[in-house]
Amino acid sequence: MGAFIVKQDFRLTGVQTESAFFRFEERNEFDPEPVMDVLRGRRLGVIFRDAIPEDAKKETVARFWSSPGLLRRDGEPSYCIGSYHWNKSTESYLKDAATTADAVLPLLDVPHSPWRSFRSAMAEELARYGASIRIAEHEGEPAGAALIRAWDKEGSFALDPHEDEAQCTDPRQAGFEIQRAADYEICAVNMCVQQGDGGRLVVWNIRPDDDSRTSLGIQHTGFSYPAATLEPFDAIQLDVRSGDVYVFNGRHVHAVDACKGHRTNVSFLMGFVDERTVVTWT
Template sequence: MVSSTLAPVTGVRMDPHFFRFDERSEFDPEPVLDVLQGRRLGVIFRDVIPPAVREDMTARFWNSPGLTRRTGEPSYHVGAYHWNKPIDTYLAETGKVVQDVMGVLDVADSPWHWFRDRMNTRLSRDGARLRLAEMNGETACPALVRAWHKEGEYALEPHEDEAQCRDPRQAGFEVQQVLRYEVCATNMCIEHGSGGRLVLWNLRPDDESRRRFGIEHSGFSYPPETLDGFDRLTVDIRPGDVYVFNGRHVHAVDATIGNRTAVSFLLGFIDDETVVTWT
């Protein structure tokens, strides 16, 4: 029941046919392109990262010289967030950690590499390509490798990824052009305890709701009780899974026991020939 002093979030609900996750046993770039072009909510590829690859990446992550505890959050990460900061800060942080990030990603049969290679092969058929986002000759962080281990109702509170692409402190950063298309997220699970399901609501919040909660440029977070009444789905996540979904929808991670470690990045078209990624 929504509190009398806390009105429900308002925004766009999508058709029920759209609001579903497809599940595949082998990686295929075609459904990823469907997500990027707004034809489906999300897709998960089950067990496509071999155990030896997961173990190698996980060990590299926990032993990385770039491993950092995120201030105020129950998580560790290697990489840089663009979220809620000036663009110069993000690019400077990226420059300091990029070698540490690649030290985790550069393994034999790396999912980060084959995902990009296979997406580029598919995009090239349409005269398009995938690359890191850029600004003034500098590039976005290749990926963010992070581990969550928070219990409670949500390990990661309900939020959406559209608002953060509007931050005026990042004016000129080409990811802001993604807003003309779809803002999507990719996660590659290399370590997983229990719980930690992906939770999504059939809701793309509007600007009025963002202003009401004071999250116009962060999208974080929406009080769970304000989401009552919206259709929601949960997706079980297991080690070896790779999944891509539309980040305009409010989403969260539910209670997690043990480490939920993943390679993550955002992605989207900035024009009809270019998909960029950032963190």
């Protein structure tokens, strides 16, 4: 994809949310109820402090760095295990997910696994409303269960400003059920098992529209938004610590700011695809 030059008079447009919505709730223990509020579009995000047991953090980090499936991702510098659906065809993504599954699963099967605990709690909460949660699939093939990443990019951002809605409109993924999540809310789930200095989550109060995406040449990727285009908008800078679990609405432009050392997360996206079904993908 070629580079786009942003015109001097370009102004990022889209939806800005009210101040009552644009905030993170902070909890000291995990509770699926505020996660449901994020899924239903009633709040921006929630962070659960110290929600991951120490043994689970240590074992996940040890398995991550010693895994034969650990890859270096050069386009957006990081180490990772797992597959991204971003900027791929459905076939390519699902093939990658199948290829990396054997490397991903050991990191999800640690004692007191935060991934399993989160999904179990959400399944129980959703069942109260006659709904369920599962890994997304297409023609019987499953999406990635999780993506484990360690950001170490130098510069102002360890992960550049982007949003997660545009990538769910890629025509190469037409018919893939995750595209129906755009009719509801697309939520990012992150479980921090290792945290260097810095590495705050930054979220701006703007959900860009298609006109802005097209002008920037990122209509189906949502990556990335020049920092100068975000200056007019309010931003939340959320300190993240090892052991924290946070969930937020990925329609808003967000980033990870500069970090010294590794910032390692177990992550996935999730959203309703109909009134009774939440699916997850990577």
